Amino acid sequence: xxxxxxxxxxxxxxxxxxxxxxxxxxxxxxxxxxxxxxxxxxxxxxxxxxxxxxxxxxxxxxxxxxxxxxxxxxxxxxxxxxxxxxxxxxxxxxxxxxxxxxxxxxxxxxxxxxxxxxxxxxxxxxxxxxxxxxxxxxxxxxxxxxxxxxxxxxxxxxxxxxxxxxxxxxxxxxxxxxxxxxxxxxxxxxxxxxxxxxxxxxxxxxxxxxxxxxxxxxxxxxxxxxxxxxxxxxxxxxxxxxxxxxxxxxxxxxxxxxxxxxxxxxxxxxxxxxxxxxxxxxxxxxxxxxxxxxxxxxxxxxxxxxxxxxxxxxxxxxxxxxxxxxxxxxxxxxxxxxxxxxxxxxxxxxxxxxxxxxxxxxxxxxxxxxxxxxxxxxxxxxxxxxxxxxxxxxxxxxxxxxxxxxxxxxx
Amino acid sequence: xxxxxxxxxxxxxxxxxxxxxxxxxxxxxxxxxxxxxxxxxxxxxxxxxxxxxxxxxxxxxxxxxxxxxxxxxxxxxxxxxxxxxxxxxxxxxxxxxxxxxxxxxxxxxxxxxxxxxxxxxxxxxxxxxxxxxxxxxxxxxxxxxxxxxxxxxxxxxxx
Numbered sequence: 001x002x003x004x005x006x007x008x009x010x011x012x013x014x015x016x017x018x019x020x021x022x023x024x025x026x027x028x029x030x031x032x033x034x035x036x037x038x039x040x041x042x043x044x045x046x047x048x049x050x051x052x053x054x055x056x057x058x059x060x061x062x063x064x065x066x067x068x069x070x071x072x073x074x075x076x077x078x079x080x081x082x083x084x085x086x087x088x089x090x091x092x093x094x095x096x097x098x099x100x101x102x103x104x105x106x107x108x109x110x111x112x113x114x115x116x117x118x119x120x121x122x123x124x125x126x127x128x129x130x131x132x133x134x135x136x137x138x139x140x141x142x143x144x145x146x147x148x149x150x151x152x153x154x155x156x157x158x159x160x161x162x163x164x165x166x167x168x169x170x171x172x173x174x175x176x177x178x179x180x181x182x183x184x185x186x187x188x189x190x191x192x193x194x195x196x197x198x199x200x201x202x203x204x205x206x207x208x209x210x211x212x213x214x215x216x217x218x219x220x221x222x223x224x225x226x227x228x229x230x231x232x233x234x235x236x237x238x239x240x241x242x243x244x245x246x247x248x249x250x251x252x253x254x255x256x257x258x259x260x261x262x263x264x265x266x267x268x269x270x271x272x273x274x275x276x277x278x279x280x281x282x283x284x285x286x287x288x289x290x291x292x293x294x295x296x297x298x299x300x301x302x303x304x305x306x307x308x309x310x311x312x313x314x315x316x317x318x319x320x321x322x323x324x325x326x327x328x329x330x331x332x333x334x335x336x337x338x339x340x341x342x343x344x345x346x347x348x349x350x351x352x353x354x355x356x357x358x359x360x361x362x363x364x365x366x367x368x369x370x371x372x373x374x375x376x377x378x379x380x381x382x383x384x385x386x387x388x389x390x391x392x393x394x395x396x397x398x399x400x401x402x403x404x405x406x407x408x409x410x411x
Numbered sequence: 412x413x414x415x416x417x418x419x420x421x422x423x424x425x426x427x428x429x430x431x432x433x434x435x436x437x438x439x440x441x442x443x444x445x446x447x448x449x450x451x452x453x454x455x456x457x458x459x460x461x462x463x464x465x466x467x468x469x470x471x472x473x474x475x476x477x478x479x480x481x482x483x484x485x486x487x488x489x490x491x492x493x494x495x496x497x498x499x500x501x502x503x504x505x506x507x508x509x510x511x512x513x514x515x516x517x518x519x520x521x522x523x524x525x526x527x528x529x530x531x532x533x534x535x536x537x538x539x540x541x542x543x544x545x546x547x548x549x550x551x552x553x554x555x556x557x558x559x560x561x562x563x564x565x566x567x568x569x570x
Contacts, residue, residue, distance in 0.1 A: 088528060090497070091533050093533055096531045128440060129491075129540055131544075166433070166437060167437055167440055168477075169436055169478070169479040170477055170478035170527070170528075171478065183436065186432035186433045187473070188476040246534075247534055247536065248500075253533065289495075289496065319533075321497055331499070331500065332496050332499070335500075339495070339528065
């Protein structure tokens with residue numbers, strides 16, 4: 001298989017994203033047609049075999065999630081598919097690229113997932129700041145209805161499926177799956193207590209499959225090429241390709257697709273053509289604000305869920321913010337803590353107070369004892385907060401202290 | 412300033428949506444976009460509450476939760492400057508202050524400057540969302556150009 005193989009970005013730049021004809025010409029919707037001839041359980045088996053894991057950040061096995069969603073209630077007349085397109089993790093810009101360039105691929109992926117769980121309705125929740133994504137996806141949905149790819153008896157089969165878009169309104173927290181469901185129901189974005197998981201009690205209490213845009217974009221490939229082909233890509237526990245969003249002072253920042261396991265060194269010095277003149281590599285923030293700081297000792301670690309986890313880091317959404325010799329690490333640290341403070345919904349005490357305390361502390365001149373206190377506070381928050389937001393500062397706080405203690409104390 | 416609201420317009424927009432609570436965010440966006448001052452007056456929220464069969468408190472709770480909604484009058488043009496780590500380390504906070512000063516010097520009345528979290532354009536940082544369009548790779552000069560074109564457009568749109 002070619003090392004340049006693309007799955008999510010296969011058609012980017014090669015077709016008019018507003019044209020269904022263009023999409024059909026590159027083999028679009030062939031996977032859906034194949035899906036419709038198969039038993040839904042076979043599709044779930046294929047996804048499980050492929051080893052695909054959720055691309056939103058948590059990395060949960062996708063096939064298993066689909067199985068849970070169906071198995072949680074066989075008798076339920078309605079099951080929903082929710083596409084999480086509320087891409088808000090700082091430094092992440094991958095779902096936007098798919099939606100703006102290949103919206104039909106996303107719809108095909110949603111339809112395959114919908115069919116596999118015997119779903120009836122789908123919802124694409126897009127952040128409102130993504131005007132272009134909204135336009136492209138809405139146009140694609142409209143065209144699909146006109147041409148029989150959505151609605152009643154899709155392509156003459158027994159499968160019927162409705163799909164519509166919804167918008168966020170500037171809340172990072174609504175990218176968390178249960179909070180997103182609350183927002184979809186037309187409420188304030190307050191998180192729900194987990195469990196129950198959306199697969200059991202999701203949107204309006206119905207079994208619901210919630211996946212990220214990038215995850216859905218892989219389903220047509222898996223159905224078309226087979227689970228084994230997909231599973232040959234990547235590492236032992238992280239199969240397939242991944243979108244990496246590189247930003248900072250490299251020569252060619254951008255979103256790139258590579259099989260899991262590519263190293264930071266290759267991404268920065270080969271793919272992105274090295275650091276800009278006058279800038280030296282210092283480290284990176286992997287996975288966004290809710291991610292981990294790493295130093296140059298990570299340059300040759302394969303970027304995959306298990307390999308990063310072994311070293312105490314995280315891949316998260318695939319955001320890679322490069323730090324250089326001129327980066328003010330303390331200012332970035334403070335910026336991240338201000339972000340969490342701003343985005344905390346205030347529902348639970350550990351997060352509401354903890355995010356404020358951490359931010360206020362980060363503004364002062366930091367001593368070693370302050371860093372110890374901050375790490376303790378972050379641990380307390382991680383243990384006691386209701387949702388992933390309050391649990392998040394733990395990662396950047398501790399990794400920043402571990403790798404960039406001097407920068408935090410000096411300034 | 413008196414809150415101008417247009418009851419017929421509000422009714423027409425609301426009727427585009429099924430009277431189910433899940434459509435409230437979409438409806439609020441449409442209503443706010445339709446208002447020349449980019450906000451949701453109290454009278455509008457009352458109508459929204461009735462339409463979706465909610466209390467005023469529930470609707471107000473939604474409007475105040477989400478950053479993109481405003482219950483106070485703003486301006487016709489909204490510049491949302493990204494302050495997430497990448498844009499921030501490329502000087503977006505400084506740019507925001509400059510934009511504010513330039514706005515005053517050039518006398519552009521109908522522009523409001525806000526901050527936004529990550530706009531997902533990190534390869535072109537620093538960026539801002541001006542109304543519905545991304546302005547990327549911002550520099551001093553680029554801010555001047557943008558402000559001047561806003562100023563020209565204002566004159567043109569005046570009768």
